Amino acid sequence: xxxxxxxxxxxxxxxxxxxxxxxxxxxxxxxxxxxxxxxxxxxxxxxxxxxxxxxxxxxxxxxxxxxxxxxxxxxxxxxxxxxxxxxxxxxxxxxxxxxxxxxxxxxxxxxxxxxxxxxxxxxxxxxxxxxxxxxxxxxxxxxxxxxxxxxxxxxxxxxxxxxxxxxxxxxxxxxxxxxxxxxxxxxxxxxxxxxxxxxxxxxxxxxxxxxxxxxxxxxxxxxxxxxxxxxxxxxxxxxxxxxxxxxxxxxxxxxxxxxxxxxxxxxxxxxxxxxxxxxxxxxxxxxxxxxxxxxxxxxxxxxxxxxxxxxxxxxxxxxxxxxxxxxxxxxxxxxxxxxxxxxxxxxxxxxxxxxxxxxxxxxxxxxxxxxxxxxxxxxxxxxxxxxxxxxxxxxxxxxxxxxxxxxxxxxxxxxxxxxxxxxxxxxxxxxxxxxxxxxxxxxxxxxxxxxxxxxxxxxxxxxxxxxxxxxxxxxxxxxxxxxxxxxxxxxxxxxxxxxxxxxxx
Amino acid sequence: xxxxxxxxxxxxxxxxxxxxxxxxxxxxxxxxxxxxxxxxxxxxxxxxxxxxxxxxxxxxxxxxxxxxxxxxxxxxxxxxxxxxxxxxxxxxxxxxxxxxxxxxxxxxxxxxxxxxxxxxxxxxxxxxxxxxxxxxxxxxxxxxxxxxxxxxxxxxxxxxxxxx
Numbered sequence: 001x002x003x004x005x006x007x008x009x010x011x012x013x014x015x016x017x018x019x020x021x022x023x024x025x026x027x028x029x030x031x032x033x034x035x036x037x038x039x040x041x042x043x044x045x046x047x048x049x050x051x052x053x054x055x056x057x058x059x060x061x062x063x064x065x066x067x068x069x070x071x072x073x074x075x076x077x078x079x080x081x082x083x084x085x086x087x088x089x090x091x092x093x094x095x096x097x098x099x100x101x102x103x104x105x106x107x108x109x110x111x112x113x114x115x116x117x118x119x120x121x122x123x124x125x126x127x128x129x130x131x132x133x134x135x136x137x138x139x140x141x142x143x144x145x146x147x148x149x150x151x152x153x154x155x156x157x158x159x160x161x162x163x164x165x166x167x168x169x170x171x172x173x174x175x176x177x178x179x180x181x182x183x184x185x186x187x188x189x190x191x192x193x194x195x196x197x198x199x200x201x202x203x204x205x206x207x208x209x210x211x212x213x214x215x216x217x218x219x220x221x222x223x224x225x226x227x228x229x230x231x232x233x234x235x236x237x238x239x240x241x242x243x244x245x246x247x248x249x250x251x252x253x254x255x256x257x258x259x260x261x262x263x264x265x266x267x268x269x270x271x272x273x274x275x276x277x278x279x280x281x282x283x284x285x286x287x288x289x290x291x292x293x294x295x296x297x298x299x300x301x302x303x304x305x306x307x308x309x310x311x312x313x314x315x316x317x318x319x320x321x322x323x324x325x326x327x328x329x330x331x332x333x334x335x336x337x338x339x340x341x342x343x344x345x346x347x348x349x350x351x352x353x354x355x356x357x358x359x360x361x362x363x364x365x366x367x368x369x370x371x372x373x374x375x376x377x378x379x380x381x382x383x384x385x386x387x388x389x390x391x392x393x394x395x396x397x398x399x400x401x402x403x404x405x406x407x408x409x410x411x412x413x414x415x416x417x418x419x420x421x422x423x424x425x426x427x428x429x430x431x432x433x434x435x436x437x438x439x440x441x442x443x444x445x446x447x448x449x450x451x452x453x454x455x456x457x458x459x460x461x462x463x464x465x466x467x468x469x470x471x472x473x474x475x476x477x478x479x480x481x482x483x484x485x486x487x488x489x490x491x492x493x494x495x496x497x498x499x500x501x502x503x504x505x
Numbered sequence: 506x507x508x509x510x511x512x513x514x515x516x517x518x519x520x521x522x523x524x525x526x527x528x529x530x531x532x533x534x535x536x537x538x539x540x541x542x543x544x545x546x547x548x549x550x551x552x553x554x555x556x557x558x559x560x561x562x563x564x565x566x567x568x569x570x571x572x573x574x575x576x577x578x579x580x581x582x583x584x585x586x587x588x589x590x591x592x593x594x595x596x597x598x599x600x601x602x603x604x605x606x607x608x609x610x611x612x613x614x615x616x617x618x619x620x621x622x623x624x625x626x627x628x629x630x631x632x633x634x635x636x637x638x639x640x641x642x643x644x645x646x647x648x649x650x651x652x653x654x655x656x657x658x659x660x661x662x663x664x665x666x667x668x669x
Binding site: 455 | 597608
């Protein structure tokens with residue numbers, strides 16, 4: 001069957017009333033958490049994992065994807081009106097968007113962000129649909145060593161290639177990997193690092209770690225900054241509609257942002273932030289109104305917002321076709337697949353095409369829902385920004401612990417939640433990135449499995465890892481991604497990399 | 506990121522010691538992993554690649570990272586920190602600990618209500634006689650929705666039993 005037929009079939013799955021409802025819940029929740037400062041899509045998916053345990057796989061995965069897309073839309077609203085980005089990939093939007101809002105042009109800024117997100121999301125989702133089958137075919141020749149090399153590449157790019165320190169990125173990654181070996185070894189059944197505690201035999205739950213790190217760590221960190229006074233929310237003055245000049249200046253940045261964002265998201269390079277920064281730089285160079293940059297140029301909102309959403313769709317390419325998460329949200333979505341005993345990858349396209357294509361098609365539908373949610377209803381979301389901090393964070397912790405208690409109402413699990421929360425707080429204080437811990441925890445066992453399979457085939461000969469051409473190329477890229485940033489930082493050119501730091505989504 | 510540390514003396518001294526502390530923690534984690542891995546090595550016998558191989562590698566790399574952290578600290582490569590307010594952190598950690606201990610005794614609503622009030626207190630809302638009842642009622646509503654409608658197993662206490 002051709003991609004079109006698969007996609008049409010997927011649309012039939014996605015258009016089932018229950019799945020439409022899940023998509024609507026997903027995008028609504030996603031927009032809400034995207035708008036709220038302090039919680040991102042990664043945390044929301046982690047919170048919902050235990051709650052959705054009893055739902056059917058297609059429905060809850062559609063909901064998670066909706067949250068991911070919604071979070072990307074909602075983040076822009078916060079950046080534009082509050083100048084406090086809801087998540088890291090919206091930092092660039094705040095540069096120009098908040099200036100526009102202060103100049104009374106908040107409406108057009110919100111509109112170009114929402115429509116740009118829509119255009120980019122639509123094109124990138126089609127990109128996903130057409131590229132995924134190609135990669136699935138390529139991946140069929142992948143053996144254990146190729147997968148291992150791919151995971152090494154993902155480890156390097158997630159932890160050390162971007163961000164402000166190779167050392168701290170790697171340390172975060174290896175804390176995650178150290179946590180990942182706790183529990184029963186998948187291949188031999190030996191218990192490792194469980195110390196006779198039955199609760200540890202199943203290993204550390206990804207959701208517990210993610211909720212602790214993102215919700216509790218973040219709450220502690222914000223609280224420890226003391227009372228900095230209320231943030232100023234810019235009111236949306238005037239019309240939310242764009243005039244002809246706005247349209248003329250927006251459409252090219254939307255397309256360019258999509259072209260930049262999608263490949264970056266699709267490569268195992270981690271983070272939507274990189275695309276947004278590149279798009280911003282591109283628009284700044286190409287603009288006919290250079291004097292407006294820094295004072296509220298609409299191109300500076302349109303391009304990065306498109307890039308942001310395009311790379312969110314791009315991230316789903318390695319996740320669905322190779323089972324390789326490159327962001328924290330994707331890592332937790334992988335945990336969502338595993339919760340139902342599904343392993344994303346080439347096989348899933350063959351064994352469960354209904355689910356995969358239903359998911360991809362539902363993203364197209366989610367995009368339309370998000371456009372409606374974010375343009376006419378934007379005033380509703382702005383209200384969320386006026387919730388006072390004490391109640392907001394008290395509520396976040398209420399729901400954070402609810403998820404963990406619902407999954408496993410034990411004192412031990414809550415103790416782990418508290419311990420990892422303190423770890424997440426300490427890591428924020430000392431400038432260690434959080435995403436590598438989560439990616440390390442979920443990808444660690446998979447990488448170990450592939451490594452040991454490869455070595456079992458070769459009877460313990462380590463050179464086998466480098467003798468396949470594909471694996472050799474992947475490992476070389478990984479080595480470059482490790483060494484080049486080290487040299488750049490040593491020469492004092494690290495600022496660019498630290499600006500591209502992948503935070504949480 | 507705009508707050509200046511109040512005490513410049515502390516700014517120069519503190520990060521370094523913190524880095525040494527982090528290195529020590531990394532060494533401790535590595536030691537535990539290596540000890541456990543060596544036990545597995547005995548179990549698995551001759552096979553060159555067993556359940557202990559990867560933990561061994563992780564342990565060794567953690568030791569290297571600890572050494573790197575010490576070097577970075579000595580060279581002054583460690584980032585400066587903003588001043589952290591301790592009382593809010595104590596409020597919230599206390600709330601989480603109280604919830605953990607109360608959960609199976611007092612039920613979801615009371616335990617989580619305490620957490621709610623403590624978190625609000627950490628952010629400056631110290632009027633517990635307002636926030637505690639608000640928190641407990643809110644948690645009860647959440648309990649009714651999630652335990653009642655979604656059949657999540659949330660521990661019940663004296664308040665919840667009134668609705669069962």
